[in-house]
Amino acid sequence: MAFRRFDLDAGGDSFAFKAETEPTIAFWLGKYPEEKKRSAVIPLLWLAQKDNNGWLSEPAMRTVADRLEMPYIRVYEVATFYTMFRLQPVGKxxxxxxxxxxxxxxxxxxxxxxxxxxxxxxxxxxxxxxxxxxxxxxxxxxxxxxxxxxxxxxxxxxxxxxxxxxxxxxxxxxxxxxxxFVDRLNSAPQGGLTSLEDEALFDGSRNGVKGLPNLPEAQNTEAPKAEAKAKPARKDPTNVDREEATKKDVEAADAEIEDENAIEGQKPEVADISSDQADNLKTIKGIGPKIEGQLHGLGIYTFEQIAAWTDDNIKWVDSYLSFRGRIERENWISQAKEFAASKKGQN
Missing domain, CATH: 3.40.30.10 (Glutaredoxin)
Known part of the structure:
Protein backbone atom coordinates (compact mmCIF):
# COMPACT_ATOMS: atom_id res chain seq x y z
CA MET A 1 0.00 0.00 0.00
CA ALA A 2 1.21 3.51 -0.81
CA PHE A 3 2.28 5.78 2.01
CA ARG A 4 -0.58 8.11 3.02
CA ARG A 5 -0.25 11.25 5.11
CA PHE A 6 -3.04 13.68 6.04
CA ASP A 7 -2.88 17.37 5.17
CA LEU A 8 -2.09 19.37 8.33
CA ASP A 9 -2.10 22.78 6.66
CA ALA A 10 -5.54 22.57 4.99
CA GLY A 11 -7.43 21.19 7.96
CA GLY A 12 -7.73 24.27 10.15
CA ASP A 13 -7.82 24.10 13.95
CA SER A 14 -11.26 22.70 14.74
CA PHE A 15 -14.09 20.48 13.56
CA ALA A 16 -17.62 19.77 14.77
CA PHE A 17 -20.22 17.29 13.56
CA LYS A 18 -23.35 18.81 12.04
CA ALA A 19 -26.45 18.75 14.23
CA GLU A 20 -28.33 16.53 11.77
CA THR A 21 -25.54 13.94 12.00
CA GLU A 22 -25.90 13.42 15.76
CA PRO A 23 -28.83 10.93 15.54
CA THR A 24 -26.78 8.77 13.18
CA ILE A 25 -23.82 8.90 15.56
CA ALA A 26 -26.12 7.84 18.40
CA PHE A 27 -27.35 4.92 16.27
CA TRP A 28 -23.83 3.62 15.71
CA LEU A 29 -22.77 4.09 19.32
CA GLY A 30 -25.91 2.23 20.40
CA LYS A 31 -24.77 -0.86 18.52
CA TYR A 32 -21.90 -1.50 20.94
CA PRO A 33 -21.46 -1.72 24.72
CA GLU A 34 -19.95 1.37 26.32
CA GLU A 35 -16.62 -0.36 26.89
CA LYS A 36 -16.53 -1.43 23.19
CA LYS A 37 -17.63 1.83 21.61
CA ARG A 38 -14.35 2.23 19.75
CA SER A 39 -15.76 -0.41 17.39
CA ALA A 40 -17.70 2.46 15.82
CA VAL A 41 -14.52 4.20 14.65
CA ILE A 42 -15.00 3.47 10.93
CA PRO A 43 -18.63 4.67 10.66
CA LEU A 44 -17.81 7.79 12.72
CA LEU A 45 -14.83 8.59 10.52
CA TRP A 46 -17.11 8.19 7.49
CA LEU A 47 -19.64 10.59 8.98
CA ALA A 48 -16.86 13.04 9.84
CA GLN A 49 -15.61 12.91 6.26
CA LYS A 50 -19.09 13.71 4.95
CA ASP A 51 -19.46 16.63 7.36
CA ASN A 52 -16.01 17.94 6.37
CA ASN A 53 -16.70 18.43 2.65
CA GLY A 54 -15.65 14.96 1.62
CA TRP A 55 -12.28 14.57 3.36
CA LEU A 56 -10.77 13.96 6.82
CA SER A 57 -8.81 16.75 8.43
CA GLU A 58 -6.63 16.16 11.47
CA PRO A 59 -9.10 18.04 13.75
CA ALA A 60 -11.92 15.82 12.41
CA MET A 61 -9.97 12.69 13.33
CA ARG A 62 -9.22 14.08 16.80
CA THR A 63 -12.93 14.77 17.31
CA VAL A 64 -13.74 11.15 16.49
CA ALA A 65 -11.01 9.96 18.86
CA ASP A 66 -12.41 12.11 21.68
CA ARG A 67 -15.94 10.79 21.10
CA LEU A 68 -14.71 7.21 21.33
CA GLU A 69 -12.12 7.83 24.06
CA MET A 70 -9.38 6.46 21.83
CA PRO A 71 -5.73 7.54 21.53
CA TYR A 72 -5.34 9.87 18.54
CA ILE A 73 -2.75 7.60 16.93
CA ARG A 74 -5.22 4.68 16.80
CA VAL A 75 -7.71 6.76 14.84
CA TYR A 76 -4.93 8.07 12.56
CA GLU A 77 -3.93 4.46 11.84
CA VAL A 78 -7.45 3.54 10.72
CA ALA A 79 -7.87 6.65 8.59
CA THR A 80 -4.55 6.24 6.80
CA PHE A 81 -5.06 2.51 6.18
CA TYR A 82 -8.44 2.56 4.41
CA THR A 83 -8.49 4.31 1.03
CA MET A 84 -12.19 5.10 1.46
CA PHE A 85 -10.96 7.95 3.68
CA ARG A 86 -9.49 10.93 1.84
CA LEU A 87 -6.77 12.85 3.66
CA GLN A 88 -6.70 16.07 1.64
CA PRO A 89 -9.36 18.46 0.32
CA VAL A 90 -11.50 17.34 -2.62
CA GLY A 91 -14.00 19.02 -4.90
CA LYS A 92 -17.73 19.23 -4.33
CA PHE A 181 -25.48 5.65 -20.07
CA VAL A 182 -26.38 3.08 -22.73
CA ASP A 183 -29.59 1.34 -23.75
CA ARG A 184 -29.88 -1.25 -20.99
CA LEU A 185 -31.71 -1.78 -17.71
CA ASN A 186 -29.17 -1.83 -14.88
CA SER A 187 -26.89 -4.75 -15.84
CA ALA A 188 -29.26 -6.42 -18.31
CA PRO A 189 -28.12 -7.05 -21.90
CA GLN A 190 -27.71 -3.92 -23.99
CA GLY A 191 -30.66 -3.42 -26.31
CA GLY A 192 -32.99 -5.65 -24.29
CA LEU A 193 -33.31 -9.37 -23.68
CA THR A 194 -31.70 -11.67 -26.22
CA SER A 195 -32.42 -15.09 -24.71
CA LEU A 196 -35.03 -16.93 -22.62
CA GLU A 197 -37.77 -14.80 -24.18
CA ASP A 198 -40.18 -17.70 -24.74
CA GLU A 199 -42.52 -17.69 -21.75
CA ALA A 200 -43.08 -21.42 -22.17
CA LEU A 201 -39.52 -21.97 -20.93
CA PHE A 202 -40.35 -20.84 -17.43
CA ASP A 203 -44.12 -20.72 -16.94
CA GLY A 204 -44.48 -24.49 -16.50
CA SER A 205 -46.57 -25.06 -19.61
CA ARG A 206 -44.00 -27.26 -21.31
CA ASN A 207 -44.15 -29.93 -18.66
CA GLY A 208 -47.82 -29.55 -17.83
CA VAL A 209 -47.26 -28.58 -14.20
CA LYS A 210 -50.56 -27.79 -12.51
CA GLY A 211 -49.23 -27.21 -9.00
CA LEU A 212 -46.53 -28.16 -6.55
CA PRO A 213 -46.18 -31.92 -5.94
CA ASN A 214 -46.90 -33.63 -2.62
CA LEU A 215 -48.87 -30.72 -1.15
CA PRO A 216 -51.66 -31.66 1.29
CA GLU A 217 -55.02 -31.58 -0.46
CA ALA A 218 -56.24 -28.80 1.84
CA GLN A 219 -53.65 -26.43 0.38
CA ASN A 220 -54.74 -27.05 -3.21
CA THR A 221 -57.78 -24.81 -2.91
CA GLU A 222 -58.10 -23.97 -6.58
CA ALA A 223 -60.30 -26.42 -8.45
CA PRO A 224 -58.66 -27.84 -11.59
CA LYS A 225 -60.03 -26.49 -14.85
CA ALA A 226 -62.10 -28.91 -16.89
CA GLU A 227 -60.39 -30.20 -20.01
CA ALA A 228 -62.04 -29.33 -23.31
CA LYS A 229 -62.03 -32.99 -24.23
CA ALA A 230 -61.57 -35.87 -21.85
CA LYS A 231 -58.50 -37.90 -22.73
CA PRO A 232 -58.23 -41.58 -21.97
CA ALA A 233 -55.71 -42.32 -19.27
CA ARG A 234 -52.43 -43.73 -20.54
CA LYS A 235 -52.04 -47.30 -19.45
CA ASP A 236 -48.91 -48.03 -17.52
CA PRO A 237 -47.92 -51.66 -18.13
CA THR A 238 -44.79 -51.15 -15.96
CA ASN A 239 -46.99 -51.61 -12.90
CA VAL A 240 -48.46 -54.84 -14.22
CA ASP A 241 -46.79 -58.22 -14.35
CA ARG A 242 -45.72 -58.47 -17.97
CA GLU A 243 -46.83 -62.08 -18.23
CA GLU A 244 -50.35 -61.04 -17.20
CA ALA A 245 -50.54 -58.17 -19.71
CA THR A 246 -51.09 -59.84 -23.05
CA LYS A 247 -49.55 -58.54 -26.24
CA LYS A 248 -53.05 -57.74 -27.47
CA ASP A 249 -53.77 -55.45 -24.50
CA VAL A 250 -50.52 -53.53 -24.94
CA GLU A 251 -51.00 -53.08 -28.68
CA ALA A 252 -54.59 -51.91 -28.18
CA ALA A 253 -53.52 -49.31 -25.60
CA ASP A 254 -50.69 -48.11 -27.83
CA ALA A 255 -52.95 -47.85 -30.86
CA GLU A 256 -55.38 -45.76 -28.84
CA ILE A 257 -52.65 -43.33 -27.77
CA GLU A 258 -51.06 -43.17 -31.22
CA ASP A 259 -54.38 -42.28 -32.79
CA GLU A 260 -55.05 -39.47 -30.30
CA ASN A 261 -51.63 -37.86 -30.07
CA ALA A 262 -50.64 -38.43 -33.70
CA ILE A 263 -47.11 -39.44 -32.74
CA GLU A 264 -44.63 -39.04 -35.58
CA GLY A 265 -42.41 -41.87 -36.72
CA GLN A 266 -42.93 -45.63 -36.47
CA LYS A 267 -43.26 -47.65 -33.31
CA PRO A 268 -40.45 -50.22 -32.87
CA GLU A 269 -41.15 -53.93 -33.06
CA VAL A 270 -42.44 -55.48 -29.85
CA ALA A 271 -40.68 -58.49 -28.31
CA ASP A 272 -43.06 -61.21 -27.09
CA ILE A 273 -40.89 -62.46 -24.25
CA SER A 274 -41.11 -62.60 -20.48
CA SER A 275 -39.32 -60.16 -18.22
CA ASP A 276 -36.89 -62.79 -16.95
CA GLN A 277 -35.54 -63.17 -20.49
CA ALA A 278 -34.84 -59.44 -20.83
CA ASP A 279 -31.39 -57.85 -21.11
CA ASN A 280 -30.29 -55.41 -18.43
CA LEU A 281 -31.08 -52.24 -20.40
CA LYS A 282 -29.73 -50.12 -17.53
CA THR A 283 -26.28 -51.08 -18.85
CA ILE A 284 -26.84 -48.46 -21.55
CA LYS A 285 -25.65 -45.07 -20.31
CA GLY A 286 -28.70 -42.82 -20.01
CA ILE A 287 -31.18 -45.57 -19.13
CA GLY A 288 -32.11 -45.89 -15.47
CA PRO A 289 -34.70 -48.04 -13.68
CA LYS A 290 -37.59 -45.74 -14.55
CA ILE A 291 -36.77 -45.55 -18.26
CA GLU A 292 -36.13 -49.31 -18.39
CA GLY A 293 -39.63 -49.82 -16.98
CA GLN A 294 -41.08 -47.48 -19.63
CA LEU A 295 -39.31 -49.42 -22.39
CA HIS A 296 -40.58 -52.71 -21.00
CA GLY A 297 -44.04 -51.20 -21.13
CA LEU A 298 -43.53 -50.71 -24.88
CA GLY A 299 -42.40 -54.31 -25.32
CA ILE A 300 -38.70 -53.41 -25.62
CA TYR A 301 -36.55 -55.83 -23.66
CA THR A 302 -33.30 -56.52 -25.51
CA PHE A 303 -30.19 -54.80 -26.80
CA GLU A 304 -30.93 -56.22 -30.27
CA GLN A 305 -34.26 -54.42 -30.39
CA ILE A 306 -32.72 -51.02 -29.61
CA ALA A 307 -29.74 -51.66 -31.93
CA ALA A 308 -32.20 -52.25 -34.80
CA TRP A 309 -34.12 -48.98 -34.35
CA THR A 310 -34.45 -46.87 -37.47
CA ASP A 311 -34.65 -43.08 -37.50
CA ASP A 312 -38.45 -43.38 -37.54
CA ASN A 313 -38.33 -45.70 -34.52
CA ILE A 314 -36.14 -43.22 -32.63
CA LYS A 315 -38.50 -40.37 -33.52
CA TRP A 316 -41.52 -42.36 -32.29
CA VAL A 317 -39.99 -43.38 -28.94
CA ASP A 318 -38.52 -39.90 -28.42
CA SER A 319 -41.93 -38.30 -28.96
CA TYR A 320 -43.95 -40.95 -27.11
CA LEU A 321 -41.84 -40.81 -23.95
CA SER A 322 -40.97 -37.07 -24.20
CA PHE A 323 -37.22 -37.75 -24.24
CA ARG A 324 -36.48 -34.55 -26.22
CA GLY A 325 -33.60 -35.95 -28.20
CA ARG A 326 -31.80 -37.86 -25.46
CA ILE A 327 -31.69 -41.13 -27.46
CA GLU A 328 -29.36 -39.60 -30.06
CA ARG A 329 -27.65 -37.32 -27.56
CA GLU A 330 -26.66 -40.28 -25.36
CA ASN A 331 -25.87 -42.63 -28.28
CA TRP A 332 -28.25 -45.41 -27.23
CA ILE A 333 -28.10 -47.15 -30.61
CA SER A 334 -24.30 -47.48 -30.77
CA GLN A 335 -24.19 -48.62 -27.14
CA ALA A 336 -26.91 -51.20 -27.76
CA LYS A 337 -25.03 -52.54 -30.81
CA GLU A 338 -21.86 -53.01 -28.72
CA PHE A 339 -23.71 -54.81 -25.93
CA ALA A 340 -25.62 -56.96 -28.43
CA ALA A 341 -22.36 -57.97 -30.18
CA SER A 342 -20.73 -58.73 -26.83
CA LYS A 343 -23.70 -60.85 -25.85
CA LYS A 344 -23.43 -62.90 -29.07
CA GLY A 345 -19.70 -63.37 -28.49
CA GLN A 346 -20.36 -64.78 -25.04
CA ASN A 347 -22.89 -67.21 -26.45
Missing part, protein backbone atom coordinates in the same frame (compact mmCIF):
# COMPACT_ATOMS: atom_id res chain seq x y z
CA UNK A 93 -18.03 16.39 -6.88
CA UNK A 94 -15.21 13.91 -6.31
CA UNK A 95 -14.66 11.39 -9.10
CA UNK A 96 -13.33 7.94 -8.26
CA UNK A 97 -12.33 6.34 -11.54
CA UNK A 98 -11.98 2.54 -11.58
CA UNK A 99 -8.75 1.57 -13.32
CA UNK A 100 -8.78 -2.17 -12.63
CA UNK A 101 -8.42 -4.63 -15.54
CA UNK A 102 -12.10 -5.02 -16.64
CA UNK A 103 -12.59 -1.25 -16.77
CA UNK A 104 -9.16 -0.73 -18.35
CA UNK A 105 -10.05 -3.18 -21.12
CA UNK A 106 -13.29 -1.32 -21.74
CA UNK A 107 -11.81 2.18 -22.00
CA UNK A 108 -10.93 3.46 -18.51
CA UNK A 109 -7.65 4.90 -19.82
CA UNK A 110 -9.64 7.14 -22.16
CA UNK A 111 -11.68 8.37 -19.19
CA UNK A 112 -8.41 9.19 -17.35
CA UNK A 113 -7.45 11.48 -20.22
CA UNK A 114 -10.78 13.29 -19.83
CA UNK A 115 -10.09 13.77 -16.09
CA UNK A 116 -6.61 15.08 -16.76
CA UNK A 117 -7.93 17.48 -19.39
CA UNK A 118 -10.96 18.74 -17.45
CA UNK A 119 -9.68 18.60 -13.84
CA UNK A 120 -5.89 18.21 -13.81
CA UNK A 121 -3.59 15.93 -11.84
CA UNK A 122 -4.89 13.21 -9.54
CA UNK A 123 -6.32 14.62 -6.28
CA UNK A 124 -6.14 18.06 -7.79
CA UNK A 125 -9.16 20.34 -7.35
CA UNK A 126 -10.48 22.73 -9.98
CA UNK A 127 -10.19 26.46 -9.19
CA UNK A 128 -13.92 26.74 -8.56
CA UNK A 129 -13.76 23.83 -6.07
CA UNK A 130 -16.38 21.84 -7.95
CA UNK A 131 -14.39 18.89 -9.31
CA UNK A 132 -11.58 16.57 -8.23
CA UNK A 133 -10.58 13.01 -9.14
CA UNK A 134 -8.52 9.96 -8.23
CA UNK A 135 -7.98 6.47 -9.62
CA UNK A 136 -9.20 3.61 -7.41
CA UNK A 137 -9.27 -0.17 -7.41
CA UNK A 138 -12.29 -2.28 -8.43
CA UNK A 139 -15.67 -0.78 -7.51
CA UNK A 140 -17.54 -4.02 -8.23
CA UNK A 141 -19.44 -2.91 -11.34
CA UNK A 142 -17.36 -4.76 -13.94
CA UNK A 143 -20.33 -5.69 -16.12
CA UNK A 144 -21.01 -1.97 -16.64
CA UNK A 145 -17.39 -1.02 -17.37
CA UNK A 146 -15.97 1.53 -17.75
CA UNK A 147 -17.48 3.39 -14.84
CA UNK A 148 -16.81 5.98 -12.17
CA UNK A 149 -18.18 6.75 -8.73
CA UNK A 150 -18.96 10.41 -8.14
CA UNK A 151 -19.53 11.06 -4.45
CA UNK A 152 -21.97 8.27 -3.47
CA UNK A 153 -23.27 7.26 -6.91
CA UNK A 154 -22.19 5.12 -9.88
CA UNK A 155 -22.08 6.37 -13.48
CA UNK A 156 -21.70 3.38 -15.79
CA UNK A 157 -21.14 2.28 -19.40
CA UNK A 158 -19.31 5.52 -20.14
CA UNK A 159 -17.52 6.81 -23.21
CA UNK A 160 -15.14 9.78 -23.25
CA UNK A 161 -17.98 11.82 -24.77
CA UNK A 162 -20.64 10.95 -22.20
CA UNK A 163 -18.14 11.31 -19.33
CA UNK A 164 -17.02 14.72 -20.58
CA UNK A 165 -20.67 15.77 -20.74
CA UNK A 166 -21.22 14.64 -17.13
CA UNK A 167 -18.22 16.64 -15.90
CA UNK A 168 -19.35 19.65 -17.90
CA UNK A 169 -22.78 19.63 -16.27
CA UNK A 170 -21.44 19.08 -12.75
CA UNK A 171 -18.87 21.81 -13.28
CA UNK A 172 -21.70 24.19 -14.15
CA UNK A 173 -23.84 23.26 -11.17
CA UNK A 174 -26.22 20.95 -13.04
CA UNK A 175 -27.08 17.63 -11.38
CA UNK A 176 -26.72 14.44 -13.45
CA UNK A 177 -28.84 11.35 -12.89
CA UNK A 178 -26.59 8.36 -12.02
CA UNK A 179 -26.82 4.93 -13.60
CA UNK A 180 -26.03 3.48 -17.01
Missing amino acids: HHVQLCGTTPCALRGANDLKKVCEKRIGKKMGVTDDGRLSWEEVECLGACVNAPMVQINDYYYEDLTPETFDEILDKLGNGVDVEPGT
